[in-house]
Amino acid sequence: MKIISINGEEVTPSLNGHPWDGDNDLFAKCVAYDEPERAQALGIYPFFRPIEEMDGAEVICEGKRVLMVGSNNYLGLANDSRVVEAAVEATRKYGLGCTGSRFLSGNLVIHEELEERLADYIGKDSALLFSTGYFANQGALTCLFEEGDFILCDKENHASIIDGCRMSPAKIIPFSHNSPESLRRRLSRLPAEAGKMVVIDGVFSMSGDIARLAELMDVAGEFGAKFYVDEAHALGVMGEAGKGSAHHTGTADRADLMMGTFSKSLGCMGGFLAGDKDVIKFVRHKARCFIFTASPTPAVAGGVLKALEVMQEEQWRVVKLWENTRRMHRGFRELGFHIGTTETPIVPILIGDEQKAFFFAQRLFDNGIFATPAIYPAVRRGQAIIRTSYMATHTPQQLEYVLETFERIARELHIFEDDVYQRAAGEIPQRHHDTSLPQPVRTAAV
Numbered sequence: 001m002k003i004i005s006i007n008g009e010e011v012t013p014s015l016n017g018h019p020w021d022g023d024n025d026l027f028a029k030c031v032a033y034d035e036p037e038r039a040q041a042l043g044i045y046p047f048f049r050p051i052e053e054m055d056g057a058e059v060i061c062e063g064k065r066v067l068m069v070g071s072n073n074y075l076g077l078a079n080d081s082r083v084v085e086a087a088v089e090a091t092r093k094y095g096l097g098c099t100g101s102r103f104l105s106g107n108l109v110i111h112e113e114l115e116e117r118l119a120d121y122i123g124k125d126s127a128l129l130f131s132t133g134y135f136a137n138q139g140a141l142t143c144l145f146e147e148g149d150f151i152l153c154d155k156e157n158h159a160s161i162i163d164g165c166r167m168s169p170a171k172i173i174p175f176s177h178n179s180p181e182s183l184r185r186r187l188s189r190l191p192a193e194a195g196k197m198v199v200i201d202g203v204f205s206m207s208g209d210i211a212r213l214a215e216l217m218d219v220a221g222e223f224g225a226k227f228y229v230d231e232a233h234a235l236g237v238m239g240e241a242g243k244g245s246a247h248h249t250g251t252a253d254r255a256d257l258m259m260g261t262f263s264k265s266l267g268c269m270g271g272f273l274a275g276d277k278d279v280i281k282f283v284r285h286k287a288r289c290f291i292f293t294a295s296p297t298p299a300v301a302g303g304v305l306k307a308l309e310v311m312q313e314e315q316w317r318v319v320k321l322w323e324n325t326r327r328m329h330r331g332f333r334e335l336g337f338h339i340g341t342t343e344t345p346i347v348p349i350l351i352g353d354e355q356k357a358f359f360f361a362q363r364l365f366d367n368g369i370f371a372t373p374a375i376y377p378a379v380r381r382g383q384a385i386i387r388t389s390y391m392a393t394h395t396p397q398q399l400e401y402v403l404e405t406f407e408r409i410a411r412e413l414h415i416f417e418d419d420v421y422q423r424a425a426g427e428i429p430q431r432h433h434d435t436s437l438p439q440p441v442r443t444a445a446v
């Protein structure tokens with residue numbers, strides 16, 4: 001009988017419950033993979049919940065209205081009628097899709113207008129659109145390097161950065177999370193003449209902490225390394241007019257490349273890379289996932305142009321987002337939850353055991369709250385979380401309800417007494433005081 005390995009665990013393939021000799025069958029592992037079915041049988045499968053209607057802070061899901069605390073719609077713009085109308089208008093004018101790459105037949109005037117507006121907004125020479133934020137990272141990180149170059153990559157960087165690094169001819173050198181000391185040690189061992197770039201999330205997507213950009217850039221500068229900041233979760237959230245973590249920390253001029261997404265604060269999908277005009281020209285002509293894929297739809301370009309305008313005009317959204325963020329940091333800490341080192345609207349609630357995290361998410365849903373667990377490989381094994389995130393448009397009543405409900409379910413499931421939780425709580429650093437930053441600000445006060 002063939003034994004196969006799934007995620008490092010040895011399993012015997014079975015077909016509909018019967019042992020199955022799937023020798024040489026490439027798909028044997030798919031037949032044997034039954035984790036989703038096992039969670040479904042327990043009624044705790046938390047993924048792919050179909051949403052029927054979306055109304056910003058609330059959605060209709062599985063026939064009931066639930067409060068959304070699991071999206072990245074930080075400013076509530078995904079459902080803003082002006083943004084939606086702009087997307088519809090662009091669709092009417094240009095059609096549903098461009099049916100071609102920007103490189104060839106899919107380049108619209110509004111794509112170029114959006115690139116100019118983004119470059120101007122973020123304070124760089126030039127910007128380049130990608131169909132997703134994932135592609136923006138992959139495109140830049142694969143085409144800018146040659147064999148013999150090095151990418152210094154924070155160990156908690158987003159999967160799109162890791163995947164981009166893996167596809168690049170450069171050697172990947174991981175450094176300890178957010179640690180200038182570790183970065184210095186790594187850089188000091190590399191050949192002085194080699195090309196190098198430090199790549200980091202400005203705001204980390206699972207822990208919610210902020211990159212120590214000024215110190216990391218000082219170190220990179222000592223060794224002549226270029227610096228790349230992923231602003232996916234910082235855009236619209238931090239810095240003057242929501243320009244991101246580099247602006248927030250006063251380091252935007254020292255960031256050689258800034259990458260952003262439209263899939264979070266801007267409420268849409270797509271991404272961009274911004275930097276020096278020669279670098280952007282190079283990426284525009286070399287990045288395979290830019291060249292060999294259809295351009296962003298007219299709806300994306302039109303909708304994001306409008307979202308960018310609304311975001312800049314309506315500063316109250318950022319102010320409200322931070323009021324809500326501070327309330328939730330304080331509230332969860334007062335209730336004894338372990339929320340790690342977050343300083344942003346991403347608030348990870350430590351549960352520890354994966355199955356308990358699934359149960360927790362299901363109990364939340366039963367109580368009218370939509371939030372999903374994050375498990376390995378998104379977080380380390382035994383450090384499962386419920387990843388919550390907050391929006392400018394959540395009301396104080398909604399937030400109080402979230403806190404009350406989390407407290408009740410944590411008691412019901414004995415979360416804090418669990419061994420796995422206690423071990424994880426001992427391993428993950430935690431901030432005990434409120435360091436959430438007032439917005440908008442220009443310099444870091446952390």
Ligand SMILES: Cc1ncc(COP(=O)(O)O)c(C=O)c1O
Nearest residue numbers: 132133134158160205232261263
């Ligand atoms: C830090 C970070 N970078 C990049 C991405 C990819 O962005 P997108 O969803 O727009 O492809 C994400 C998405 O979650 C992210 O969290």
